Amino acid sequence: MATKLPKVPVVVVGMGWAGGIVSAELTKAGIPVVGLERGKDRKTSDYLMAHDELRYQHREELMQDLSKETITHRNNEKMRALPMRDYGTFIVGDGVGGAGSHWNGQTYRFLPYDFEIKSMTDEKYGPGKLGADYPIQDWGLTYDEMEPYYDTFEKMAGISGETVESYGKRSNPYPTGPMLKTPIMKMFEEATKNLGYTPYVLPSANLSEAYENPDGISRGACQYCAFCENFGCEYGAKADPAVTVIPVAKDTGQLDLRTHSNVTEILNDGTKATGVLYIDMITGEEFEQPAEVVVVTSYVFNNVRLLLNSGLGKPYDSKSNTGVIGKNYAYQVSSASSMMFFEDQEFNLYGGAGALGIEIPEYAGDNFDHSDLKFIHGAGIRVTQYGNRPIANNVVPKGTPAWGAEFKSQSIKYSNSFFPVKSQGASMPYRYNYLDLDPTYKDAYGKPLLRMTYDYTEHDRELVKYISQKTHEIAEEIGADIIDTNDTQNDFNVNKDTNTHNTGGVIMGTDPETSAVNTYLQMWDADNVFVVGASAFPHNSSFNPTGTLGALSYRAAEGIQRYLDEGGSLV
Amino acid sequence: MAEDAKSPAKKGSTRREFLRNSGLTVGGVVLGGALGSLLGGKEQVATHDVAPAPQLTVNPAEALQFFTPDQYRLTQAAAERIYPKDDNGPGAMELNAAIYIDHQLASPWGINSKEYMAAPFFEAEETQGSQIRILRKDLFLLGLKALDAYSQKQYDNPFIDLEPEQQDQVLTDFSDGKVPDISGVKSPLFFSLLRTLTIEGVYADPLYGGNKNMEGWAMRKYPGSRMAYVKEIQQDKFVELPPQGLNSHMGH
Numbered sequence: 001m002a003t004k005l006p007k008v009p010v011v012v013v014g015m016g017w018a019g020g021i022v023s024a025e026l027t028k029a030g031i032p033v034v035g036l037e038r039g040k041d042r043k044t045s046d047y048l049m050a051h052d053e054l055r056y057q058h059r060e061e062l063m064q065d066l067s068k069e070t071i072t073h074r075n076n077e078k079m080r081a082l083p084m085r086d087y088g089t090f091i092v093g094d095g096v097g098g099a100g101s102h103w104n105g106q107t108y109r110f111l112p113y114d115f116e117i118k119s120m121t122d123e124k125y126g127p128g129k130l131g132a133d134y135p136i137q138d139w140g141l142t143y144d145e146m147e148p149y150y151d152t153f154e155k156m157a158g159i160s161g162e163t164v165e166s167y168g169k170r171s172n173p174y175p176t177g178p179m180l181k182t183p184i185m186k187m188f189e190e191a192t193k194n195l196g197y198t199p200y201v202l203p204s205a206n207l208s209e210a211y212e213n214p215d216g217i218s219r220g221a222c223q224y225c226a227f228c229e230n231f232g233c234e235y236g237a238k239a240d241p242a243v244t245v246i247p248v249a250k251d252t253g254q255l256d257l258r259t260h261s262n263v264t265e266i267l268n269d270g271t272k273a274t275g276v277l278y279i280d281m282i283t284g285e286e287f288e289q290p291a292e293v294v295v296v297t298s299y300v301f302n303n304v305r306l307l308l309n310s311g312l313g314k315p316y317d318s319k320s321n322t323g324v325i326g327k328n329y330a331y332q333v334s335s336a337s338s339m340m341f342f343e344d345q346e347f348n349l350y351g352g353a354g355a356l357g358i359e360i361p362e363y364a365g366d367n368f369d370h371s372d373l374k375f376i377h378g379a380g381i382r383v384t385q386y387g388n389r390p391i392a393n394n395v396v397p398k399g400t401p402a403w404g405a406e407f408k409s410q411s412i413k414y415s416n417s418f419f420p421v422k423s424q425g426a427s428m429p430y431r432y433n434y435l436d437l438d439p440t441y442k443d444a445y446g447k448p449l450l451r452m453t454y455d456y457t458e459h460d461r462e463l464v465k466y467i468s469q470k471t472h473e474i475a476e477e478i479g480a481d482i483i484d485t486n487d488t489q490n491d492f493n494v495n496k497d498t499n500t501h502n503t504g505g506v507i508m509g510t511d512p513e514t515s516a517v518n519t520y521l522q523m524w525d526a527d528n529v530f531v532v533g534a535s536a537f538p539h540n541s542s543f544n545p546t547g548t549l550g551a552l553s554y555r556a557a558e559g560i561q562r563y564l565d566e567g568g569s570l571v
Numbered sequence: 572m573a574e575d576a577k578s579p580a581k582k583g584s585t586r587r588e589f590l591r592n593s594g595l596t597v598g599g600v601v602l603g604g605a606l607g608s609l610l611g612g613k614e615q616v617a618t619h620d621v622a623p624a625p626q627l628t629v630n631p632a633e634a635l636q637f638f639t640p641d642q643y644r645l646t647q648a649a650a651e652r653i654y655p656k657d658d659n660g661p662g663a664m665e666l667n668a669a670i671y672i673d674h675q676l677a678s679p680w681g682i683n684s685k686e687y688m689a690a691p692f693f694e695a696e697e698t699q700g701s702q703i704r705i706l707r708k709d710l711f712l713l714g715l716k717a718l719d720a721y722s723q724k725q726y727d728n729p730f731i732d733l734e735p736e737q738q739d740q741v742l743t744d745f746s747d748g749k750v751p752d753i754s755g756v757k758s759p760l761f762f763s764l765l766r767t768l769t770i771e772g773v774y775a776d777p778l779y780g781g782n783k784n785m786e787g788w789a790m791r792k793y794p795g796s797r798m799a800y801v802k803e804i805q806q807d808k809f810v811e812l813p814p815q816g817l818n819s820h821m822g823h
Contacts, residue, residue: 051796054775070687082699086686182804223799346809351800390774390793403653415791495700
């Protein structure tokens with residue numbers, strides 16, 4: 001039997017960026033918040049031993065324990081979905097800070113085109129450009145309406161960057177200047193300028209300089225130590241909820257943060273939530289936490305799963321094309337790339353940062369003409385320098401064996417002499433790519449796992465073919481000795497692909513028939529439930545999702561405050 | 572933060588004091604051999620006319636938690652073919668990759684403690700990752716057995732007694748799936764476990780038992796886990812720094 005606790009105004013489920021921002025904004029306004037987080041608490045000094053590639057990257061120290069919960073996957077409806085038994089493609093964060101602790105810190109805004117993708121595509125290319133099975137839709141608010149929230153998020157996190165003219169208009173420059181330019185970034189810069197492009201240093205949450213944010217949080221500059229992705233930052237230079245918004249919330253005295261608390265169900269009567277049920281993962285005790293407002297801020301997968309396991313919202317059905325929970329799951333398309341090897345040049349690639357890189361904007365969104373192309377949207381084409389750690393970086397020219405004498409000598413020869421021109425492409429929703437509950441597999445508490453039905457679409461494969469050509473041209477201009485270009489998008493492989501930018505499943509919009517939440521991320525079917533995160537994206541852009549997720553979290557926090565004052569639907 | 576590699580001896584005291592304090596002397600005489608090379612450094616230490624110093628076991632982690640001595644030797648031999656000694660430097664054997672593998676298989680990772688292990692187990696499509704019930708520690712031992720059995724069948728000898736070219740052929744057959752299934756598991760899965768563990772064993776921080784003396788890192792001019800590269804990443808010329816392990820972060 002669950003122990004019933006006293007009712008609180010707001011309970012937040014998951015303490016990553018979304019939960020951290022909502023908690024900070026509400027507690028600053030004097031509203032008490034209970035924050036439930038299934039992982040542990042964290043602070044900067046915990047990371048003094050974090051320069052450990054094996055423990056953090058290959059043994060997934062900061063990630064969720066899959067023995068308790070995972071997802072199942074199938075490429076299409078004809079296949080039997082099977083559990084992702086160990087980490088391959090996605091790394092799903094755990095603990096205070098969530099994915100905001102292990103992220104790289106690349107912090108973009110989406111384009112004006114993204115927010116009105118349906119109307120703008122129809123207007124320019126005519127309806128039916130993509131076909132009926134690609135349910136792209138407008139987000140329900142425009143870039144201009146999003147701009148102030150982006151601005152707030154960037155000031156809080158201290159984003160370092162430079163203004164890009166062909167992207168959305170900014171009300172302010174980035175709060176801190178761009179990151180350093182390394183020799184390989186300069187090579188890309190020179191080559192792309194020669195080709196007529198306008199390269200820019202990519203926006204970073206790694207802090208190019210010391211910075212104090214509007215909440216009074218001071219952080220030091222990035223030391224380019226090369227341990228960002230998969231790692232926590234021992235300097236606090238990388239913006240992380242655990243060093244920004246969560247301490248602010250804690251300081252108010254209004255945040256009751258309960259770690260090792262795993263929410264298994266949102267209690268509800270079909271139209272309103274009454275609270276949540278959670279398990280103390282250390283002791284196994286079960287608690288009921290009644291609340292006025294339930295804010296669901298866990299990762300994309302668990303946001304969807306919690307709603308489905310709680311019977312909240314109408315589950316999506318691909319056959320009848322009805323329902324919304326689980327709809328428009330999207331990913332990203334990153335296979336187009338050209339790996340370059342240099343015979344007589346060595347670079348200091350052991351150093352770097354998670355958001356250190358340079359990119360061109362010419363092939364993003366609708367910045368190029370798609371009239372004769374079988375896809376819409378595009379990709380960021382870029383060179384990055386994360387820092388090459390030795391277990392993960394044994395890159396050899398095509399045709400070299402994967403082990404043995406030749407592998408060893410070639411991998412050592414090129415260990416400081418390779419880097420790719422790579423890309424990150426947008427992902428459009430597809431009628432038969434979606435999330436629902438698995439009929440067979442359960443988590444450690446007996447609840448069904450989330451089932452993902454997903455494969456790359458024809459659209460994605462066309463995009464990879466086109467963008468890979470561009471990466472090849474840039475690699476040639478750079479003048480590498482060996483260029484290995486990949487122009488093929490293989491089937492989605494839950495064990496091999498490497499991208500954690502999952503989106504959708506609880507998407508926002510203006511119509512309850514085709515969206516689960518309104519533009520304040522308030523559920524149409526239960527107005528005291530807010531579902532915040534990249535789960536709200538109706539499609540995925542070519543940019544890293546956190547900037548947009550952060551901006552939407554600020555908007556949701558505003559909505560929750562209004563709801564507590566006024567009640568009812570906010571739109 | 573220190574920018575240069577410092578041996579423990581140089582940190583705040585002389586090498587001699589370190590040796591004295593750490594008790595690594597016999598009758599006041601500094602020991603050479605393994606210890607001398609461990610500490611490195613250019614400082615000259617006075618030596619007296621004594622008999623050649625006995626070798627010390629300086630690394631207590633160089634012992635087995637999991638393997639039998641036979642399994643250990645077989646693992647050493649197989650790992651050496653994955654990452655052989657060459658002009659660049661030591662191979663997996665000298666780098667203690669097999670010690671690393673032993674320790675990993677004895678750890679919670681060896682019993683798949685963070686993996687989803689609930690039934691049912693079905694045959695997977697290629698895109699769905701491995702779906703096997705057998706724990707890593709057991710799969711590895713079954714794989715070693717299969718290595719010997721296959722070597723015996725092909726060449727009438729256990730793996731360890733084969734010529735390097737024969738060993739490479741056996742491993743190639745495992746990697747290509749030409750070997751009978753191992754208790755229902757395809758041989759490339761075992762091979763991939765062996766390969767991954769070997770690469771980890773030569774390049775993981777030495778705290779895990781492999782990458783002896785950070786020589787795996789030194790071969791590829793990897794400086795290990797230093798705290799800052801602000802200066803280096805801006806330079807056009809390659810800057811080679813001697814490697815530092817996580818151990819250098821202790822006490823901060």
